Amino acid sequence: MKKLCAVSAMLLFVLPFCFAQNFLPKGTYRSPFENGMSAISKGGGIRGQRFLTPIIGYENYVVPGNSNANAALLGLDFMYRRNSGFTVWFNNALILGNASYITRGYEYFSYPPFHRYYSYKSGGFVSGWAGEFLLGYSKTARNHQFDFGAGLQTAFGFGDALLAEFAALAFRFDYACFFNGKVGITACITDGLGYGMVGNSPGFINAFSIKLGPVFKL
Numbered sequence: 001m002k003k004l005c006a007v008s009a010m011l012l013f014v015l016p017f018c019f020a021q022n023f024l025p026k027g028t029y030r031s032p033f034e035n036g037m038s039a040i041s042k043g044g045g046i047r048g049q050r051f052l053t054p055i056i057g058y059e060n061y062v063v064p065g066n067s068n069a070n071a072a073l074l075g076l077d078f079m080y081r082r083n084s085g086f087t088v089w090f091n092n093a094l095i096l097g098n099a100s101y102i103t104r105g106y107e108y109f110s111y112p113p114f115h116r117y118y119s120y121k122s123g124g125f126v127s128g129w130a131g132e133f134l135l136g137y138s139k140t141a142r143n144h145q146f147d148f149g150a151g152l153q154t155a156f157g158f159g160d161a162l163l164a165e166f167a168a169l170a171f172r173f174d175y176a177c178f179f180n181g182k183v184g185i186t187a188c189i190t191d192g193l194g195y196g197m198v199g200n201s202p203g204f205i206n207a208f209s210i211k212l213g214p215v216f217k218l
Helices: 002-018
Strands: 048-063 067-082 086-108 115-141 144-159 163-178 183-198 202-217
Touching (some): 048 163, 067 202, 086 144, 086 183
Antiparallel strands (some): 144 163, 183 202
């Protein structure tokens, strides 16, 4: 009788932990006796995933009718994705390239003609920093991942010419293919529309970039 009572008491103690997923109103969780408890939350699944991507790429800055810059990118992208698909990017890159711009103005004289309009092209090497802070959505399908984000983009470069993207609304599209659960390759396209300058004439600026690199799930 004592053995039967002891066995019954043990079963009553263990049973709620092992089968709680069928009775709890807020999602599921695993028994503490099944592969630990750290990976699964009461809301169902892990809270989120982090991705790190060393990137190389190309970026083009254009101030229509006035100037442009072509630059190589070397940087590091960080992405955090919730289980719901909500995604945050924080990206940094070194820019190295060449800028060209048109300088326009009037030259004045004390004799006729009293002024003369001039326009000439100049430019040269430029280097600096580009950054992005974006919010968006991510969707996975087996080993494929598709992402879309929108947010703030900015860039500053110095050298033979000045490059400045003061504030731009950027849109980003990503595709990643994972070879296993931790490593894959990704490519992305970003386009930013805002206010900036290349050279000495500020105005509307468009920044378009293509980036490629390995992606690591942390």
